Amino acid sequence: MIDPVRAIRSFNAGRDPERLALKYRAMRQSRFAFLRGSCHLFYDRLPAAKLFTKAPTAWLCGDLHLENFGSYKGDNRLVYFDLNDFDETLLGPVTLDLVRALTSILVGADVLHVSQDEALDLCQSFLDAYTRSLLDGKARWVERETAHGLVRHLLEALQDRARPAFLDTRTLRKGKRRLLRVDGQKALPASDVQREPVTALLAEFAATQPHPEFYTVLDLARRIAGTGSLGVDRYVILVQGNGSPDANYLLDLKQALPSALAGHVATRQPKWATQAHRVVGVQQRMQAVSMAFLHPLQWNQQSYVLRGLQPSEDRVSLDRTQQSMTELEGVIRAMGRLTAWAQLRSSGRGGSATTDELQDFAAGRKWGKNLMAVAQDCARQCTEDWKAFSTAYDAEAFKG
Known part of the structure; x- marks a missing residue:
């Protein structure tokens, strides 16, 4: 029962x-x-x-x-409509x-x-x-x-959605600098204890990329998004991107936990390096084109999925009173x-x-x-x- x-x-x-x-x-x-x-x-x-x-x-x-x-922007810079959540x-x-x-x-x-x-x-x-x-x-x-x-x-x-306008909805602009908008709706403040390992993790990842300066962290906050995953370790990160203030980028870093289906299927599962490798690996198999900046990362005993936050992310609003x-x-x-x-x-x-x-x-x-x-x-x-x-x-x- x-x-x-x-x-x-x-x-x-x-x-x-x-x-x-x-x-x-x-x-x-x-x-x-x-x-x-x-x-x-x-x-x-x-x-x-x-x-x-x-x-x-x-x-x-x-x-x-x-x-x-x-919808989301793929790593080929085209926008697609597809399945977009593979945590489970x-x-x-x-x-x-x-x-x-x-x-x-x-x-x-x-x-x-x-x-x-x-x-x-x-x-x-x-x-x-x-x-x-x-x-x-x-x-x-x-x-x-x-x-x-x-x-x-x-x-x-x-x-018609431009990056500067998108950034304006998520950040506060101060001259040539931006800081994340911590409004209790999409983001909550992160403590120094939370900031330090996330910044170090992204720096470690950036060192493996062709343009590490792109991933220079300008600000970060705890992200509020979704329903099922609320409360999981998750951050929105403002990075240098292609230059401040209007060519900055937003990234999403989300802890990967075991699938809710894990105890409900008898199917033999492949061995993944981490839970994040499972999420990213299957997402790359199932989506027509992968999301931009999609990578599995590992920090100590935890793993995280990194991806971009884009102006092109949205859903179709389904409402019989309107359609x-x-x-x-x-x-x-x-x-x-x-x-x-x-x-x-x-x-x-x-x-x-x-x-x-x-x-x-x-x-x-x-x-x-x-x-x-x-x-x-x-x-x-x-x-x-x-x-x-x-x-x-x-x-x-x-x-x-």
Whole structure:
């Protein structure tokens, strides 16, 4: 018998209290935010079924939900729309990613402002696009020239986002110098005890790069971002880049922890040098083009993922009150295709199924109906757990 309140407190023990309080507050706001913040509980709750043992093995995002698709600038300087969070990535049955994605649509019905019947239709759209893309067998990608609908609108709008304006939203400009804006919304102050090792780590990394002066640290702060990872050791770093003040760059440094799926898959996993090597290694396999500045770093016994923070990072805002169902379906179908393409792109590597095996799986459509039924059960369970969490939160069980 799982006590959701106890499970959540136990999983998050030891995290930065200030940011952990922000995480709990966010999780209280909606079922969808709760789902995002309790990936571990989702897999603890997942029912035993052949769906999750007999399906072909693939590289998984591990935390596939609506908010883990977005835009970013690749290391080739082009902007893409793709899966963009791989903290929980592992090798496992493809159905694990699918059931979490479908559950996120059902649980997210409130924030999407769609009915449950409409949410089920969106789930079917996701599955249809996913299976058709697997059957096609070709790993494609989404950039501005290949995007459609709301995704294309997003990528076109990003062309107008300039670096100086982006820096102005995250920093305070003082003459030819910038300092990070520590506002309690996107960043919190870092102590000297936190600053020193991070600065040393980046200097160590910079010494291995062609232009080490690019990574000269000008300022750093504790970063506030996401939901599930809030409270994990994470920093936003302002570096010299190509020159102050308007050619400075922002970097994200995030501690890599073991995947929440680790105890839930029987699949034999490759041996990675560190948890950060796992995250970066799989991200490079699954994304069409890797994010700019993506590197695994190690400091003492901890490992971190380094990447760039760019003006081009954004998500499609999904809201039935602002968009038609046809527009929403277009984005959901794009997400289904991207999931399939990521699995095809990484197929046959490190123990994952081949493209032929994935296509055979897609051809057997009975599993889709069964998966939809399980996703509905997961959504109901998530709702119950959120209510229990909310009751405990309101009673200040998570305070301090």
